Amino acid sequence: MTTASIHIDGNAYSVTAGQSLLRACLSLGFNVPYFCWHPALESVGACRQCAVKLYRDEKDTRGRIAMSCMTPVTDGMIVSIEDPDVRKFRARNIEWLMLNHPHDCPVCDEGGECHLQDMTVMTGHTYRRTRFRKRTYRNQDLGPFVNHEMNRCIQCYRCVRFYRDYAHGRDLDVFGIHDSVYFGRHEDGVLQNIFAGNLVEICPTGVFTDKTGKRHFVRKWDLQTAPSVCVHCGLGCNIIPGERGGELRRIRNRFNGSVNGYFLCDRGRYGYEFVNSPSRVRQPLRRDGRGEHHKPLRSEEARALFADILSRKGRVVGVGSPRASLEANFALRALVGPEHFFAGMADTELALIQRQIDIMKIGPVPAIPLGKVATCDAVLVLGEDVTNTAPILALNILQACRNAPMARADALHIPRWEDRAAREAAQQVKGPFFLITAHDTWLDESAELVFKGTPDDIARLGFVVAHFLDEDCPSVAGMDGDRTDIARTIARSLGQARDPLIISGPGTGSGYVIDAAANIAWALRKNNRNARLSFTVPECNSLGLAFMASQAVDSALAAVERGAADTLVILENDLFRRTDKDRIIACLNACKHVVLLDHLMHGTASLADLVLPVGTFAETTGTLVSSEGRAQRFFQVYAPQGDIRPSWQWMRDAMTVRGTLRGASWRYLDDIIAAIAGEFPELQPVIDSAPPGAFRIKGLKVPRETHRVSGRTSIHADTTVHEPKPPDDPDSPFAFSMEGYGGKPPSSLIPRFWAPRWNSVQALNKFQSEVGSDLVGGDPGCMVIEPNTGEEPVYRQSIPEVLAPSGSLVPVPLYHIFGSEELSMFSSSVAGRAPCPYVALNPRDASRLGLSNGDEVEIAGRWRGPVVLRAGLPEGIVGVPSGLPGTGAGITGGRVDVTKVTS
Amino acid sequence: MSTQERSRKKPLTRAMRSDGEPLGIKEYEMSGGYEGLGKALRDMSPHDVIEEVTASNLRGRGGAGFPTGMKWSAVPPDDGSAPHRYVISNSDEMEPGAFKDRILMEGNPHQLVEGLIIAGYATQSDRGYIFLRWAYGRSAQRLKRAIEEAYGAGYLGHNILNSGYSLDIYLHISAGRYICGEETALLNSIEGKRAIPRGRPPFPQVCGLWGRPAVVNNAETLSNVPHIIRNGADWYRALSLSADGGTKMYAVSGKVKNPGAWELPMGITMRELLYDHAGGIKEGLKLKGIIPGGASTDFLLEEHLDTAMDYDSVQKAGSRLGTGTMIILDDKTCPVGMVHNLERFFSRESCGWCTPCREGLPWVEKMLRAIENGQGHHEDIEILEEHTRLLRPGNTFCVHAPGAMEPLQSALKFFRADFEQHIEEGRCPYK
Numbered sequence A: 001m002t003t004a005s006i007h008i009d010g011n012a013y014s015v016t017a018g019q020s021l022l023r024a025c026l027s028l029g030f031n032v033p034y035f036c037w038h039p040a041l042e043s044v045g046a047c048r049q050c051a052v053k054l055y056r057d058e059k060d061t062r063g064r065i066a067m068s069c070m071t072p073v074t075d076g077m078i079v080s081i082e083d084p085d086v087r088k089f090r091a092r093n094i095e096w097l098m099l100n101h102p103h104d105c106p107v108c109d110e111g112g113e114c115h116l117q118d119m120t121v122m123t124g125h126t127y128r129r130t131r132f133r134k135r136t137y138r139n140q141d142l143g144p145f146v147n148h149e150m151n152r153c154i155q156c157y158r159c160v161r162f163y164r165d166y167a168h169g170r171d172l173d174v175f176g177i178h179d180s181v182y183f184g185r186h187e188d189g190v191l192q193n194i195f196a197g198n199l200v201e202i203c204p205t206g207v208f209t210d211k212t213g214k215r216h217f218v219r220k221w222d223l224q225t226a227p228s229v230c231v232h233c234g235l236g237c238n239i240i241p242g243e244r245g246g247e248l249r250r251i252r253n254r255f256n257g258s259v260n261g262y263f264l265c266d267r268g269r270y271g272y273e274f275v276n277s278p279s280r281v282r283q284p285l286r287r288d289g290r291g292e293h294h295k296p297l298r299s300e301e302a303r304a305l306f307a308d309i310l311s312r313k314g315r316v317v318g319v320g321s322p323r324a325s326l327e328a329n330f331a332l333r334a335l336v337g338p339e340h341f342f343a344g345m346a347d348t349e350l351a352l353i354q355r356q357i358d359i360m361k362i363g364p365v366p367a368i369p370l371g372k373v374a375t376c377d378a379v380l381v382l383g384e385d386v387t388n389t390a391p392i393l394a395l396n397i398l399q400a401c402r403n404a405p406m407a408r409a410d411a412l413h414i415p416r417w418e419d420r421a422a423r424e425a426a427q428q429v430k431g432p433f434f435l436i437t438a439h440d441t442w443l444d445e446s447a448e449l450v451f452k453g454t455p456d457d458i459a460r461l462g463f464v465v466a467h468f469l470d471e472d473c474p475s476v477a478g479m480d481g482d483r484t485d486i487a488r489t490i491a492r493s494l495g496q497a498r499d500p501l502i503i504s505g506p507g508t509g510s511g512y513v514i515d516a517a518a519n520i521a522w523a524l525r526k527n528n529r530n531a532r533l534s535f536t537v538p539e540c541n542s543l544g545l546a547f548m549a550s551q552a553v554d555s556a557l558a559a560v561e562r563g564a565a566d567t568l569v570i571l572e573n574d575l576f577r578r579t580d581k582d583r584i585i586a587c588l589n590a591c592k593h594v595v596l597l598d599h600l601m602h603g604t605a606s607l608a609d610l611v612l613p614v615g616t617f618a619e620t621t622g623t624l625v626s627s628e629g630r631a632q633r634f635f636q637v638y639a640p641q642g643d644i645r646p647s648w649q650w651m652r653d654a655m656t657v658r659g660t661l662r663g664a665s666w667r668y669l670d671d672i673i674a675a676i677a678g679e680f681p682e683l684q685p686v687i688d689s690a691p692p693g694a695f696r697i698k699g700l701k702v703p704r705e706t707h708r709v710s711g712r713t714s715i716h717a718d719t720t721v722h723e724p725k726p727p728d729d730p731d732s733p734f735a736f737s738m739e740g741y742g743g744k745p746p747s748s749l750i751p752r753f754w755a756p757r758w759n760s761v762q763a764l765n766k767f768q769s770e771v772g773s774d775l776v777g778g779d780p781g782c783m784v785i786e787p788n789t790g791e792e793p794v795y796r797q798s799i800p801e802v803l804a805p806s807g808s809l810v811p812v813p814l815y816h817i818f819g820s821e822e823l824s825m826f827s828s829s830v831a832g833r834a835p836c837p838y839v840a841l842n843p844r845d846a847s848r849l850g851l852s853n854g855d856e857v858e859i860a861g862r863w864r865g866p867v868v869l870r871a872g873l874p875e876g877i878v879g880v881p882s883g884l885p886g887t888g889a890g891i892t893g894g895r896v897d898v899t900k901v902t903s
Numbered sequence B: 001m002s003t004q005e006r007s008r009k010k011p012l013t014r015a016m017r018s019d020g021e022p023l024g025i026k027e028y029e030m031s032g033g034y035e036g037l038g039k040a041l042r043d044m045s046p047h048d049v050i051e052e053v054t055a056s057n058l059r060g061r062g063g064a065g066f067p068t069g070m071k072w073s074a075v076p077p078d079d080g081s082a083p084h085r086y087v088i089s090n091s092d093e094m095e096p097g098a099f100k101d102r103i104l105m106e107g108n109p110h111q112l113v114e115g116l117i118i119a120g121y122a123t124q125s126d127r128g129y130i131f132l133r134w135a136y137g138r139s140a141q142r143l144k145r146a147i148e149e150a151y152g153a154g155y156l157g158h159n160i161l162n163s164g165y166s167l168d169i170y171l172h173i174s175a176g177r178y179i180c181g182e183e184t185a186l187l188n189s190i191e192g193k194r195a196i197p198r199g200r201p202p203f204p205q206v207c208g209l210w211g212r213p214a215v216v217n218n219a220e221t222l223s224n225v226p227h228i229i230r231n232g233a234d235w236y237r238a239l240s241l242s243a244d245g246g247t248k249m250y251a252v253s254g255k256v257k258n259p260g261a262w263e264l265p266m267g268i269t270m271r272e273l274l275y276d277h278a279g280g281i282k283e284g285l286k287l288k289g290i291i292p293g294g295a296s297t298d299f300l301l302e303e304h305l306d307t308a309m310d311y312d313s314v315q316k317a318g319s320r321l322g323t324g325t326m327i328i329l330d331d332k333t334c335p336v337g338m339v340h341n342l343e344r345f346f347s348r349e350s351c352g353w354c355t356p357c358r359e360g361l362p363w364v365e366k367m368l369r370a371i372e373n374g375q376g377h378h379e380d381i382e383i384l385e386e387h388t389r390l391l392r393p394g395n396t397f398c399v400h401a402p403g404a405m406e407p408l409q410s411a412l413k414f415f416r417a418d419f420e421q422h423i424e425e426g427r428c429p430y431k
């Protein structure tokens, strides 16, 4: 990168040459208005709002107007932003955009955080000069997530560029011409793309707004917010939840250049309503005997009862949770003792995740930060349906696929940021992206090559790829010619890449698949230090939990079955999602006491003797470890009403009553964090993942409320005319107040993006070291896995055998972004998009078995559903959806028979 | 001058039939058709062809007058990195007042086909498109037939005339939008995308169609090429009265005695065109203004009549030669109404990509309509003038909107009194 010295309105600045002038100006802190440009979508020159003046040389006094977003920065360039001609042009441009704008800001959900409002004020355009009628459009029903109000459109084309070019959506487009271009679907209907919710933030006006938020709308300035982390998959995207009046109102993206960048998936954006769900446990519940109904009890009673249960001469085991914080899990572990602590997942799943951790720890191939995936130039996905298990990873893979073809644009000297021209040049070439999965996936059409097979087939093919890359990798006997050719192609392509990435995960249930991925990555690493790995995990803290436990749910149940335990303390978990239903019921019945700490009423809750209401991610503070090994702190957004408390506090209090336990001395969350770091040296970085609770800036806390929150002194006027004292929060540097430090906090403590003149989400520019790059002070989060880059890894040797043909089928789980994840299914908008249970069969298998679409079938005696024919599923496989409510644990491994149910 | 000599001076139209039927391939060959192609393939390297065209001073007839040889020489040598290079005839002719390409395509379709093949050879392209205006049904039929005949005669397809050079030509019927004639919007349109212009660089010669080199030339431009190759650059230059080479299809419309189109030496004066060929203004009417080169060029006045109709001279007079198709404004036709009519067209044909054009042109159109209907405000004139200043090349994404501003800005200058009178009297004084 070369530096260029440029002059802007008389002052000299040193910036990176070759970037767009708009980006350079924004990074320097100038307020150049723009619409069609977006840091992730780059330049197209449509809106003409970013006009500046360029001068040929010092003698040139007239200059010419040019679009800064379309102008590359060159050394010696002379620029004016403030020249009166160009200021006038920018104001007139706003006037044009406003000719047809409805000016309905007071009733527009974007109002107060609208980029169009900001830019209008910025340019100084004030009064209407036109007297003609405005055009009007018909709006569309776009489904449960996104509201449509086309009259507010300023035709910046960002929505279609995001939806189509960036997120590979098909069903949103621009129609029409001249001053009646229309952005919508060809007809009303649910937006199909799983990233559609980003339109809400991409659209600079109120055309696309959050439809779920509409039901309980609050202006940005009235929201209480804190930095948080998405709990709906293992990637750990950073989010900004917003609350008012004890209700969670919405989720917005929180930029983290190393993680999610600018975007969230729709599960992450719309899953939040589980927090407000009628199924929330809001007070302690007990039942006196099995079969009795739950009855509420007071907090103090519950606390006493919990302590009492623990103090009886019982044999207590604790089941932790992959969706609860490290701190909550650690508190349970302290409560029951490490040897009685079990990870709240199937033992097979724990084994797979620990296998992944081992591979990442051994090194020498490091896990790639999610935010860097888009920089890779070759990608192999082995086994995992990332679209549904790690959605933002899928979105980033799509961007990575563009890198190799971009060589065409580079050769033509087209800057990559000149988006239309670069896409034009690169359009004919597909990037090296290889997809080896058990069934068809959404990413298939973006891949250069796809292969479908059973988990064993996938692993075997992976091992062959590794062998082609390095002879020292074990070879695979009995591969047919076609597969060998596929493997050779993939190996060659990965071997030639500059930044190859291997992605896998536990989704197929096969450890071989994970091992094969490791071999490939290690083999690549021999010749290429840039090779990277990425393993997904199912839940938001699967990885963190796997550090703390060596056994899991099946072992916990076995302890009960053996009679080694008679009291179960279950943390934030519905066991029915983990293993066999009958076994769970038997075990719960066999226990003397079953205590559950959770926030939702589910199958396990209804069988627990004592249910303690705990805070969700929005009501507590804690740390999660994402799939890449990044420890990230999420902060309490609001103080819950009633008896809801953080899990760790219930447990700390129980330990206090018993006195002897180590947790008795924990006063603050930071005490637990210190204990975690003491016990698990590798989790030491957790301490640094965010500043401690005592952190202050200039002696002040960071306010969760905005500087202009309304109704502070009147909102409770129906009950009190005094302003209630805000709750205290000793566990975080945040205050439940508008008072506090008004400047920019450290990057891990940014509660919202807001800056003078920039009320919209675009204020983010002001928080980045350079526009589009990391946050000032570095992206938040700390890695807990430091790969040992010195060591030579030992290739995994064990390769699955080819099974003899049989009439039985190999079961594979089918994941659904809307449906497979527990919490989001308590959100009505997400639940509405989930499928009903079904059984997927290849049409040829179905006809062999005499089954047709809709036939009710049973698998392994425990799974039932109607047959759905799916040609994208290879023969020999039966697909069973994973995690749908009420369907219990999925079926993986071995072979099963599919039989017709005749009722 | 003998008839033969004179007709040699009208290379584009001399062979055309008088009954309105197109030249078939045999007739075309008898008039010397495909000799140019034969000569190019037999005796000339692609480079030689480009040199010859450059030396002919042929300037693009699509409106901008860009030197054709120079355009072709910007195509990079084929590095074989990816398949396909393209030559394209821009036959989308939709400029109000322009109908010259249609005359050429209907009367002598083979001439365009041959020109396109030679252009293909010169740029080493293997695919050609004729991008035809949707409404030109007759041209479509005739071009289709001509392409088939050319294939039959071995002028198209694999190994043309045993030269080793191959080219396929496709006739692409446009969906019918003015902006499709802008060459980069045209390229997007062929790709199946929205017809939105592209930024430059990269130029189409480098990254045109599906990321590959493409040369776009106007149908008239290409129709000249066979003659240049057959008769040589010197001959071609000599046809012209000015520095720009060749003849030009000129046309006159409006209330003149004999509206029509004529092939004439490049650089004849407006006066000659208007009076000798179009017969002058109709009885009882007076000349009030001239749009010399199609709707997107500035008005000129009677005092400019002695301007030569070549690219540089018309520019010097304050307008553009454009398509060379003149529209006459007489003293009984309302200039506000005329400009309103034009702006209604331009506003409707904005592609909708950039703000000033998409939003500005409809506003302009509404103000002009209001003025014409007697509902104008004095501020309207100021706002209109402001638009003519703001909708400049560089301020807008392509030159559609600046083109639209040309007749308006000159009308406001030359016929300002008419605008003011409309507003003052609250009515159109011409009605």
Ligand SMILES: Cc1cc2nc3c(=O)[nH]c(=O)nc-3n(C[C@H](O)[C@H](O)[C@H](O)COP(=O)(O)O)c2cc1C
Pocket (backbone or CB within 6 Å): B059, B060, B061, B062, B063, B064, B065, B066, B068, B071, B090, B091, B092, B093, B094, B095, B178, B179, B180, B181, B182, B183, B184, B216, B217, B218, B219, B221, B222, B398, B399, B400, B403
């Ligand atoms: C709005 C607009 C419409 C145009 N329409 C046409 C057209 O219909 N036919 C044409 O040949 N050129 C048209 N042009 C010009 C083309 O962009 C291009 O300059 C021309 O095809 C190049 O051919 P030439 O070099 O042979 O003149 C148009 C340009 C603009 C800006």
Ligand code: SF4
Pocket (backbone or CB within 6 Å): A152, A153, A154, A155, A156, A157, A158, A159, A160, A183, A202, A203, A204, A205, A207, A208
């Ligand atoms: S809908 Fe929004 S994003 Fe799309 S063009 Fe209109 S203003 Fe831009």
Ligand code: SF4
Pocket (backbone or CB within 6 Å): A230, A231, A232, A233, A234, A235, A236, A237, A260, A264, A265, A266, A267, A268, A269, A390, A391, A392, A393
């Ligand atoms: S990809 Fe995962 S972490 Fe990111 S928003 Fe979606 S569900 Fe949340």
Ligand code: SF4
Pocket (backbone or CB within 6 Å): B179, B196, B197, B349, B350, B351, B352, B353, B354, B355, B357, B358, B396, B397, B398, B399, B400, B401, B402
């Ligand atoms: S000036 Fe802008 S809106 Fe108008 S046709 Fe060109 S690109 Fe489209």
Ligand code: FES
Pocket (backbone or CB within 6 Å): A022, A033, A034, A035, A036, A037, A044, A045, A046, A047, A048, A049, A050, A051, A067, A068, A069, A070
């Ligand atoms: S931001 Fe530059 S033209 Fe839109």
